[in-house]
Amino acid sequence: MQITILGADGFLGRKLAARLARDKQLGGRLIERLVLFDIAQPSAPVAAFPVACLAGDLTALPAAAIPAGTDIVFDLAAVVSAAAEADYDLGITVNLHGTERIIAACRQHSKPPRVVFTSSVASFGGGQNAVLGDDARQIPANSYGAEKAASELLLQDASRRGFLDALSLRLPTVVVRPGRPNQAASSFVSAIIREPLLGLPADLPVSEDFAVWVASPRSVTDWLLHAATLDSGPMGLDRAVNLPGLSVSVGEMLAALESAKPGASSLVRRVTDPRIAEIVGSWPAAFVTERASRLGFAPHPPFRELVREFIAEDLAATRAERGLPAAGNENGVA
């Protein structure tokens, strides 16, 4: 099995590559080759199979990124929400034309690769009071969401034509992101957990009753792997799926933080930010995801597990990456 990860240098891409290296197989087939592609050259995980690391621009995707014989393409490359809102042309170029470039590359091959595309709940509107079912329409309230929804349409049509075999996963807000705050409008959702666990302050731009549809990096990785070998036949023309995330309020998140590390939630400062509040305020906070369940996507564990996952897997590495002094026993904070 030959696999490509586009956007491999992001935190999800790195987790996915590490997981593939550890698993050595996918859907019961041995992995023979992995290509990692991003703007900055990704670093290869230690693996039993060859890993090619390529740097380049998605809109000038080299043929080597999706070579002949590729079975699976994970597309995690994107200009995130606040960045696409700040720079319209950049968002269109990467998030829409990049998708066209992937379609063009896959179309060259005799066997259509499975493309696992990371779409987003940001492609929906509705806001705090919405509970969206599988038939909900996408009426995005931000350019990132519009570009993701348009990409879904192109990938769906390319699948129908046999250029590739796409599955679009509408990811919840991924929490807890390791590393540093980023340009995603949802960055604060991770920051209010991650920063206090590092002993650092974090800004909260919304109220405590603000609810978010979230998923942990581990759940998202599991879903990406499930989507890679899922039989797409029963999906028909509709190749996008809302995933079984978790609807959680900021208050509940802070309570889980406090129970993991008493006193930590006092590091969260209330700093209203109308620009962020406007973007994230339009995203729906809850979904009913029956189709995902029928398609075998695993349900999400409760939020306290998500905090534990971050502490166990990413807290020490984040501390090191950011040059912060190591703590005594990270796993012991709970």
Place this chain on the structure above:
Amino acid sequence: MQITILGADGFLGRKLAARLARDKQLGGRLIERLVLFDIAQPSAPVAAFPVACLAGDLTALPAAAIPAGTDIVFDLAAVVSAAAEADYDLGITVNLHGTERIIAACRQHSKPPRVVFTSSVASFGGGQNAVLGDDARQIPANSYGAEKAASELLLQDASRRGFLDALSLRLPTVVVRPGRPNQAASSFVSAIIREPLLGLPADLPVSEDFAVWVASPRSVTDWLLHAATLDSGPMGLDRAVNLPGLSVSVGEMLAALESAKPGASSLVRRVTDPRIAEIVGSWPAAFVTERASRLGFAPHPPFRELVREFIAEDLAATRAERGLPAAGNENGVA
């Protein structure tokens, strides 16, 4: 008021230009200038205001096509359904990148022009048994429909950003088209009325109980004009609207033809065409269009009116255009 029609050389574009020339005003404001743009240079109608006729490619839209001060852009330019299905790259280039080009042009101006975009029921799936409400999702089963739905998303987002002020009209199949059969998969729906009225045979690629969601050129022109000056405020982010067309079976259409010109329906030959049947078979045949009614789009007259409209307005011209001998009294056929 300054107006541009893109795709002005098509039959709807010509009807719209003629109507604007006749009306002299739009929404109570005098028309000061009209720009007609198409691949082939459009011909100007006799008008009380200046009309500029430009030829060019939509994806290399000259600045003169949407000059500063433009109030309204009617976008009727498209690669039609069967053509977009036959040539994927051409469809993407014109139907998607063309939309991006229009957005880029409008964005240059200080006052965002109203863009009336012609989307299509072909952006929906569902097929013969579907009755779609205003909240129906677009799951297109053809590339043309996917490109139209993706364009709607881009125009909606560009409206939210203030680059322009778009309204996307999801046109029913327009019947009776004058002129010649074209590459639209729905071409037969007009042909089975038009050709027998010209004394010519026509092929019917589907069964008589096959139902279609249709609208006459006059209704479509009325809707385009209504959309041009409609207050978009109450529409919120959702700038696309399903129009109040007519659900009619081929059998009902042939009965209306027969009552307009006895014996004419015997010129319709049953010739199955799986390629056409597959494309049009996926289009929904009925809608419930409450939102369009609330927004003031006029309801459609019954199908026999639609046949009368063609006989009164287009039959003689079609006869002349195609070099067929003139009939004695076209209006007398009924």
